[in-house]
Amino acid sequence: MVSIIVFSFDGSEQLAHCVETIESVTSQEHEVLEAPARSLRGRILTLPEALNRAASSASGEYLVFLTADTVPGPGWLDRLIACAQGxxxxxxxxLCNMAAGLQNASVALTPGTVLSPDPTRWRPSVRIAITPMLVKRDAFVDVGGFDERFGSEGFADDDFCLRLAHSGRRAYIAGDVYIHRNGPRHPLQGEPERVRILDGEARRMCTKWGLDDPMAAHPRRDVLGLVDVAGKKVLDVRARTGATLLECAARGARLATGVEEDRRLRAVALTYCGTPAGHESGKPGLAGSQSDTCDGTSLHILKSLKEAAAHRPYDLVIAIWHLECMTNPVAYLKRLKPLLAEGGVLLACVRNAWALSRLLPLLLTAPPPTYPRPAWGPCAAPDDVLLWFEEAGFEVTNTKTAYAPPLGKEPFLDGFLKLVRNHGFMEDPKPEFYSDECWFTAVLAQ
Structure with missing residues (x-):
């Protein structure tokens, strides 16, 4: 028995069409429950609130959370259950056209697309979207459902998946199932209001989990694009949830080791990069670690850099949002030097102290032009980072900036650069200097 819970903003024809489609393509024994966005007293409910209330009345072994704009195809539920059981x-x-990250489907997929069953396309993912989602009812109850302190704009799914992992349960993406969404029909907040709400949600996520990055459950696929990890022995010196290590495995790394000192985050990472609760890997691991294998990659989570040093050398060392947190970054970089194999690469991502998202609040009362995630926490100027590498005995081989809007496309950036030129602060200010992040690849200096 499966309980299919459908969130509906206004009980419109979208809901009727969704239920009709479910009945026509679903062979499993099921019940359909509506999760209305209005309470009996007329109060507007957030998505987590509405889903929790409907789930409390569900009787199925599995809960499936959908929105009224969902168009499932034949075999959709059988495949999701097969993935959960397998x-x-x-x-x-x-996969879904409106999902972010790893779940985002190809634009070539259209409503009614049915993919061939293929268990090789099932992959673990630290975070999956709140809708569409299938979850075991006992797991949902055990972790307390969705946290209603998060609203409809995001991070309720991130938080739920981290709590699920903390309890020893993994989330998976069924890459052989596609569910289409037409888009919700309900009033949307204006962009400034949406950014304000997102900012509050993100800060709540960071506070609850002790994070410096609310997107810690998402792999940094963009940063990994700078290097080739296939066949490499990789060390992530700040693994957080282990999401980036899983991406290294998906890209063919031979071995991926992560260091995470925070106990809660390490428990999450161990669920994906160690032995899941109640299971034995049956494979030899590093001393003092728990190990697992994913996509042929041996995965390990360690408590400290000292433990990682005992298993050097590494072909690739990753430091994301970490060097700028060090009280003595040069000394820390010198500690990383002995970890690198001959020809090994250090990949660092540093928050930019000159990022426009940091500078704008200082200019009149202008709001940040984009979601200001990298604007939080410690930061460093790119020139200073280059000096750190030089003093520590590294040679920088490549630099790249991220989230920098093109000149002429961002009025705040254009105005800021004009101000800098007019006041003679800088003769030729380059827009990339004001991006949110700077990425560096470095090798040991000869």
Missing amino acids: TGAGAVGP
């Missing part, structure tokens, strides 16, 4: 996952998410 992997032992606590939650499963399909």
